Amino acid sequence: MKMSKGQVGRRMLGLAVAGVALAAGGTAFAELGQPAPWEYKLQGAASPVMENITWFHNFLFVLITLITLFVLALLIIVVVKFNAKANPVPSRTTHNTLVEVAWTLIPVLILVGIAVPSFRLLFEELDVPKADLTIKATGKQWYWSYAYPDNGKFEFDSLLAQDKQPRLLGVDNEVVVPVNKVIRVQVTGADVIHSFAVPAFGIKIDAIPGRLNETWFKATTTGMFYGQCSELCGKDHAFMPIAVRVVSDQDFAAWVEEAKKKFASAATSTFASAAGAAQ
Ligand SMILES: [Cu+2]
Numbered sequence: 001m002k003m004s005k006g007q008v009g010r011r012m013l014g015l016a017v018a019g020v021a022l023a024a025g026g027t028a029f030a031e032l033g034q035p036a037p038w039e040y041k042l043q044g045a046a047s048p049v050m051e052n053i054t055w056f057h058n059f060l061f062v063l064i065t066l067i068t069l070f071v072l073a074l075l076i077i078v079v080v081k082f083n084a085k086a087n088p089v090p091s092r093t094t095h096n097t098l099v100e101v102a103w104t105l106i107p108v109l110i111l112v113g114i115a116v117p118s119f120r121l122l123f124e125e126l127d128v129p130k131a132d133l134t135i136k137a138t139g140k141q142w143y144w145s146y147a148y149p150d151n152g153k154f155e156f157d158s159l160l161a162q163d164k165q166p167r168l169l170g171v172d173n174e175v176v177v178p179v180n181k182v183i184r185v186q187v188t189g190a191d192v193i194h195s196f197a198v199p200a201f202g203i204k205i206d207a208i209p210g211r212l213n214e215t216w217f218k219a220t221t222t223g224m225f226y227g228q229c230s231e232l233c234g235k236d237h238a239f240m241p242i243a244v245r246v247v248s249d250q251d252f253a254a255w256v257e258e259a260k261k262k263f264a265s266a267a268t269s270t271f272a273s274a275a276g277a278a279q
Helices: 005-028 048-081 097-126 249-262 269-278
Strands: 133-140 143-148 154-158 175-178 183-189 194-198 203-207 213-217 223-228 241-247
Touching (some): 048 097, 133 175, 133 203, 175 249, 183 194, 183 203, 194 223, 194 241, 203 213, 241 249
Parallel strands (some): 133 183, 175 241
Antiparallel strands (some): 183 213, 194 203, 223 241
16 A cells, blocks of 8 residues: 555654653553653652642753753754855854853853742752641661651551562551641651652651651642652662551541550550650
């Protein structure tokens, strides 16, 4: 079958559209809160901070693309128009005030345009709003412990569960938090430096022995959200995932009651030692 030029063009366009749709579909079907195969974008946002991180990322991507194309265009013009064959007698121009002012001012304006949203984002991440709930995450070789000082002072360990999905992200005891509430996370390390990170919430903060770091998130939707230790901390660094289950207020209250009983027997080392020190 012979195709006209128009038909070939349309078929190529169709293929390209299908390819893009396939690539986009791959991520569209990905579950919120966990990585997807062949993912090249940021994970879907589930907190206001992550929404702003995503916006800033996209904004910078457009900016660097335009700048790169502009520089490429200038290079091509120079190569084509000003090579020795096309332009045997070079100009002896040394100064051009307008051009010099422009190539100083425009980059300055671009940098200011980047700095303003960048600093706004930094302050949003670092300024913890009034918290509805505080949880404490302690990085250990090689698992996380979580304490709930506001809700009955229980504490539990969260270890990788080999049989759970998603692979290498499922844990035995998940962190449970209520939806649409400001959660303050205090983070420390018990032995070496770890890092507490959950991509969908846009948080990543070092867990340092002897230091209490602080970050926050407000999950805007219920569901499971996964992260990993993000500071190389030893041989099982890859096997200490973070799993956060975001639930409704009622479900959270019910879980707290259950957790108080379930984790009561596990000696609450943090609170026990704190009480011991107070005596
Ligand atoms: Cu670690």
